Amino acid sequence: MTKRIVILGYMGSGKSTIAEKLSKETTKKMVDLDDYIEKKEKLSIPQIFKTKGEIYFRKIERAYLKELLDDSTIAIISLGGGTPCYGDHLELIQKTENLASVYLSVPLKTLTDRLYQEKKNRPLISHLDTKEMLEDFIRKHLFERSFYYNQADIVIQTESKSVDKITDEIKTKLL
Numbered sequence: 001m002t003k004r005i006v007i008l009g010y011m012g013s014g015k016s017t018i019a020e021k022l023s024k025e026t027t028k029k030m031v032d033l034d035d036y037i038e039k040k041e042k043l044s045i046p047q048i049f050k051t052k053g054e055i056y057f058r059k060i061e062r063a064y065l066k067e068l069l070d071d072s073t074i075a076i077i078s079l080g081g082g083t084p085c086y087g088d089h090l091e092l093i094q095k096t097e098n099l100a101s102v103y104l105s106v107p108l109k110t111l112t113d114r115l116y117q118e119k120k121n122r123p124l125i126s127h128l129d130t131k132e133m134l135e136d137f138i139r140k141h142l143f144e145r146s147f148y149y150n151q152a153d154i155v156i157q158t159e160s161k162s163v164d165k166i167t168d169e170i171k172t173k174l175l
């Protein structure tokens with residue numbers, strides 16, 4: 001892997017898990033944008049949404065994304081689900097030299113099953129009570145966001161693949 005990589009995809013698509021695994025295997029430095037935001041702001045993502053609102057979150061998300069992109073010592077970056085879908089964020093990613101973007105594509109049913117268990121800390125979906133409501137929300141949201149996700153340099157279909165297999169596929173494609 002000579003290029004730096006940025007991992008994008010919907011909430012629950014495994015971005016952080018795959019980024020961590022890649023970092024372990026390549027011994028290269030990895031940063032998760034959501035973790036970075038929480039550390040810098042000294043607030044959790046749900047607290048930021050609750051006290052300052054989504055518009056504020058998107059503004060700082062851009063600023064921190066730019067910091068990570070500008071730091072060439074960071075080889076692997078995992079984004080938040082919405083990061084490439086707002087303002088000029090995707091453009092910032094695309095014009096960063098020596099950087100490849102990877103989209104982890106996950107089917108609607110799998111995302112719904114995973115996120116139903118983990119919606120508590122995700123402010124955009126935490127209010128959706130039933131699995132049906134969650135699935136309907138994700139279907140529409142994913143449709144809107146796919147336009148951005150599909151502009152990634154590499155698209156990985158992750159369905160029924162292990163973390164090892166997905167990581168190997170990314171490494172092979174980036175050789």
Ligand code: S3P
Nearest residue numbers: 010011012045080081082122123
């Ligand atoms: C968001 C996804 C979250 C986090 C925030 C907003 C989104 O990240 O950045 O809650 O807009 O999809 P994960 O994809 O890591 O859950």
